[in-house]
Amino acid sequence: MNATPPAASDSGSWEASGESSVAVNANAGIISTGPGATIYTAPAVQLPPAQGVTGPRGQSNHNLPRPPSALFVGRDDDVTRLGTALAAESEPVTRILVGLGGVGKTSLTLQYAHRYRAAYTTVWWITADNPDAITAGLAALTSRLLPHLATPATTNALAEWAITWFQTHPGWLVVFDNADDPSHLAPVISQLDTGRHLITSRRTAGWHHLAAPLRLDVLSPNDAAELLMRTAGRHNVSERLVVAELAAELGHLPLALEQAGAYVHNHAISFAAYLERVRRYPARMFATAYAGSTDRRTVARVWRVTLSTIADRDPLAVEILRTLAWFAPDRLPQELITRIDDDILAVDDALALLAGYSMITLARPNLRVHRLVQAVARTADPADPLRTEEAILVARDRAARILLDSLPGGGGSEGESGGASIAVPQWEEWRTLRPHIEAFMDLVPREEDSADIAVVLHETSRFLLDQGHVTQAARYSERALSARERVLGSESPDTLSTRNQLGNIYRAAGDLGRAIPLYERTVADRERVLGADHPDTLSTRNYLANAYRDSGRVDRSIPLYERTLADRERVLGPDHPETLISRNNLASGYRDAGDLPRSISFFESTRDRAEQALGQDHPRTLLFRNNLATAYEAAGDLDRALPLYERTLGDRENLLGATHPDTLTTRNNLAGALQDSGGLHRAIELYERTLTDSERVLGLEHPRTLLVRSNLADALWQSGDREGARSLWESVLADSERLLGDDHPDTLLVRSNLAGALFGTGDAERATELWQSVVADSERVLGTDHPDALLARGNLARVGHSVELSERALADCVRVLGDSHPRTLTARRDLALAHAAAGDPMCAIALCEAAYHASVQVLGADHVRSRAIRSSLAGLLRGLIVRVPPFDGGASRKVLLNGG
Template sequence: MVTLPAEAVRWAQEVQAPPGAGNLPGSASGVFVGRTQELTTLRALLTDAGEAAVTQETRTRAIHGLGGIGKTTLALHYAHTYRRDYTLVWWITAETTEQIVTGLASLTMWLCPQWAMTAGVPERAAWALLWLQWHPGWLLVFDNVEDPADLRHYLGALPDGHHLATSRTATGWHTIAPTMPLGLLHAEAAVDLLCTLTFGAEHAPTSAQRRDAADLAADLGYLPLALEQAGAYLFETGTLLADYRQMLGRVMDAAAGGIDPERTIARIWHHTLTAIERRNPQAVTLLNAMAWLAPDAIPRTLLAAFCPDPLALGQALGALYAYNMIAYSADRQAINVHRLVQTVLRHQPAGSDGYPPGRQDAEHLIQRAVSAGNTDTLEWERLLPHVIGLAESKPAHSPTSIETADTYDAAAQYLHHQGREAHTIRLRTAALVQREQALGDTHPHTLASRNNLAGAYKEAGDLSRAIPLYETALAQSEQVLGDTHPQTLVSRHDLAWAYKEAGDLSRAIPLYETALAQSEQVLGDTHPNTLASRNNLAWAYRAAGDLGRAIPLYETALAQSEQVLGNTHPSTLASRNNLAGAYEAAGDLARAIPLYETALAQSEQVLGDTHPQTLVSRHDLAWAYKEAGDLSRAIPLLKTALVQREQVLGDAHPHTLVSRNSLAGAYEAAGDLARAIPLYETTLAQSEQVLGDTHPNTLGSRHNLAGAYQTAGDLARAIPLYETTLAQSEQVLGDTHPQTLVSRHNLASAYRAAGDLGRAIPLLKTALAQCEQVLGHTHPHTLASRNSLAYVYREAGDLAHAIPLLETILAQCEQILGDTHPHTLASRNNLADSYNDAGRVEDALALLGRVLAEYERILGEDHPHILAARNNLARARDAAAAVQQSDTATPATSPNLQLPSDAPEQPE
């Protein structure tokens, strides 16, 4: 009880506050972005949906959120914005009851100094309460309330104004006041704030600076105080945004100009952790462990291993939740921690054991979860982000644990078996680093880790990093384990594979041959690794255009895989798909397509719809349909394959580029150049960037884009691109490689289209002779070369050479490709035109009528080939008695350069 003198009571009734009175800390002129909606909501909550006048009824609201999220800033901005609507605005620091009493006492000192100078703190506080009871319409702001119960007396005693509280505490308010949780800034608002603070309001950041600001804002977790602290530091020191990101954990306690040293993020959270530790020491230990995991969706079951008593775990998490240091998922079975909280906690000093707080606990949590032998896919998917988070967050000088390296390997193997080897790079890297430090550079386990990391880079399409790692692993395996040790054989085999992927067949094939011979000798003729070596040597032969050696080897490999591994084993499925590819490369689509269909159906059933090997089978079957002229089945399947590869492998993965290139080829075959050309251009740009300027797939993309330009009549762009591609193919792949032959043939065709027969005829003769020698007389590429040469003879008026060639071509196309294949139709059309030129009108009319009917049935009403065929038939009928007619024949088609199909996964 406090007794006030009569004159003090009278002054409490009579003293009036001047207009706009208050003691607000700071002004409203600072940067305030991204909280307009929250300010509007707060006003509505305090004034019955925003009515202009303050009612006589009490209104109490509490803003709660993580330290540094902007609670005080929002309350201060509200108080400044609406201070003229209140008789008085009084700011009270409210961490303790003593501070609340002191804050009220200071109101008395401000309003009635003549009496307050002689009164004690309790009397002054009592006078302030009396004044507030006599003078309604005020706003009291209780900033940083630690215990909501501390406000209960004041809210009950002061009914005629507005109470606004801010607190790091989310719990304990349900009997005190309604709450308004304050979330993070939106990304754009956070970037705006950071740029304004860093560069000044008068300076517009460049696009590169804004991108860097966006990256830093994300690292800071869109936390307003962290953004303010960073902006002040960057403005004062001139530090680059990117450099600040590298120093992030070390500068969270740095107070630049305008930042109160006690208001840095690290200092604020240190005070919060001190308060939590007083309440529940185990909560801080638990938070330190969670700092080393992924920030989102930490399973409660994972933490239970650390804190097996459910009651104790609930109390520890409750203490963290009460101070907004964690958030719960919707079902409350997972925990989220702010990224910057983790960053600050990770930069605490290491203990005597060399581990920073919580690091060893986090490793033990993950080790226990993985060693439990849980093979449930759902549980693995919940656990994976935290295994990866642990791998990425290892401090530079923290002790090394072999058990943790084994954990990383176990997670990587799970991804490997899911067909997601390209996603294991971070895990494989961490395992290798741990083993190098613990076991040494040439320990067999270290060598295996190095080889596995190379494989992850290879699967991700990063051959520039994969090949040197493979070379190092092989050299060390030969030295440490011996030339024919099984692990050495795997390393040799994998290096050969990487060379082949890079288009370096001169190094790949001898290495494959050596690997196969040694595997047969050491492991036996039908060991799975021997089968893989045989299959991949066949693949290298096929890539070199040597189908005479490739197909028998593929057939042997498939037969052995079926016998040893079973009909639906993944390696058998890959062998089946690759044999189908070899048949297709030989022009034998009658055997290729059924084999592809079987391989796809089995892959979908055994491996799943989006497994990388299933995607390979789907793409290759779609391309075979396209080669057979069945675009109605090819295009939808290619679209599906592309979308799935983008989703599973990424937008610029080499296999995704193959799918994009193939879909463009199908659009071109359908006459849809408006979709084909942009897709080709995108694919070429990505191939140059990802694979390099002279990689075989890049050469294929460049060649196909040139072909599309030619089809569109843009020879000014087509011919230089063809010439570049041919020169690069001769240099990289060799003079008679199938891709080189196709490039030579199509460059000659472009010369012919440009009317340059002096360059076209010799080049076509060379191309035809080489195709016959390398690919055989009936290979589709050979047929296309023969067709183009005949067409050029015809254009030159040499029908004596043209017609016999065209008759041979048509007979071979009908026999090899089928009666309605696009190449067969083009050959029939061109032979008819040559008959027409030679005055054999009846023969020409018969063939042209058949061509038109087949085009209409297969391609649709408006396809360019149909229009040309219809035009040719009309001319032939109108000029049946003429000696010569104008030529508007459909040009002889050339095959699209087929990019290599994907290959089976390698054993590790």
């Protein structure tokens, strides 16, 4: 069959040529060809003039697809906002409601349309996801207004008539629901200028020539929980917590909440059971519509359509979305995603496309992804070609590489020597990256950790340790060690590096029972794999010596310090920074052993070498100067300690800043020295300033912040504010037990201080209970001969002035610490006071005199311990029993040292 169009000069008739052909200029019936065919034709339909047809009235002035929802929760303000936006006096008015699929745009619009239907002459609902649907929606109005039309016209003709009707009948509202492309609506809206247009769309971009979009967000946590319970038909108060947890897991997305609530209701399971199912079987749960529902939409189905559209336009956008699924949903730096492809402009376009379909939200310099979008994007589904298991694993590996490449300071730089602290200027970068690392690690099974993931874990554990998050640091380091042993082998240098780091974390946690064996094994392995003189071997040996010192095993720490120093001098040179660290640590060992003259000599030589080799203002030089001041203070030489602290504090403020952690360390120590010298008012001011800065810079829960709070309590006690000190120690103990654990040395120290405060305020019974627990825990955790355990036993003996316990405490001090150690001198004084309390003043005076002379000889007459013993002796000579606080200065306050 062929038909030839008329020539330009013809009148408009058509001619047919060929067997069984026809030619028709206009048709309103059926045409068939072939042998014996019958041809029926009818004239074109003539529709009545639109302006003469009245619109629907009363309850029939709409075609809204559903009644208002009985489950409409938490959107009243949004309905009001929408009504205000549509109430502008000028016409036409176009408003565009945009948001993620499933967020409730259609439900909100439907609720508004029902609530304000009487305000419009006609409310007409059109599905607008494609041009044909828009045309059909307009044509449906004509069919409604002309129900007795005997012969149907074409859909296009009916739609054109509807447009004419809208133009001649003002006061209407037309809803274009689920519009996908602004260009599909523009030709229609441009002709409709006598009413209101309300558009809903997942797309946020491309509407600027029509109107500024109004964004609809997810429900508030409370409203989300309410919707979940209403849908499930339950309001059990006891389930509130798990309901809130489930609502958060579903990202407070209305569609997901209704889907979950209906499942809970129809399957008669608990909210907790649904939460377990959605975590265990995400693909199936996201794709399951509830039984009996006429609405077959589910989270997976709604977003699959959107993802297919995005994939057709830009496959890179889908790759990016699968990668984003492995990070935290909020505050993700956009610059991280630029690492996904070398073509930055292509990445920009892909992100814009994802944002245009509400799959992400761009809020430069960050972006945000709904947590359920992430959950679907990283969940394999055999029925979805965009979510194959292979594609998802590729995205996971890509996310790991992005994290590795984004590590502040460069991924994989795992230097250990001289302390492995993260540079302070990098802290903010780490804090930005940390939630995304944590989200990634929570999603990846431990047994699937790769070499890249192990590096991220290792480096993050270093930052967490710096920030005082010891428990999480240990968890990450243990996981990194497991991954490296599996992937690289137990003797790989990287594996040994992680094992060394794990030892550092255990030591910081006060878990010397695990730290020391781990260090010992790592030293042996490094000596075998790397050699005895390798810098990393020497580093671990240094850390092992630190752990021995912490455990009170001076007989093992000092020889190891001395050996490591000799080796570093030989291998690295006498003025190498790591050699100077070894000298510093050996000096600290002598200080803790009570050999103050040798400690001071080593600290002084270390400072002098550092000033010559590194310079007067080098951070390491200031570190050694701070530690030298602590040795002067321990020796009671405040005339040298105070000026050195003052100078070091000024230099650190100038070089590092007033709130740098090292500056805060020196300010804390200066406050302690002022406290010992009688400058109590200024000491309290410095402690308070240091505490404020520590809380802001390090955080309320950092171990150093807790120590400064404890030191402030000690100063308040000395100033006479007994209740203030007691209350502060109570709060510090609660925080220490919660953050560090009951057995951490710092926790035991604070518990001992609180016991002293309780004793001093008359609560001897509770004080005794606390000291008994300190003795038991110190002996169990640190060992019976640890200096802190000796101190705890001494404090317990002093509570009851027990001669027997005091003699045992003195004997232990002499055996473990030596006859002239400062704590041994105090133990002699305590034994004297016990004899006095037992009614033997002559013996008490003799013992106290001996203790005083020994203290003057070792520490000097002006040392705080010498003064305390002299005060006790004076009281005995006056025939009085002097009851000194069971925790003298130096026992309760902790000086902060720098160095590795």
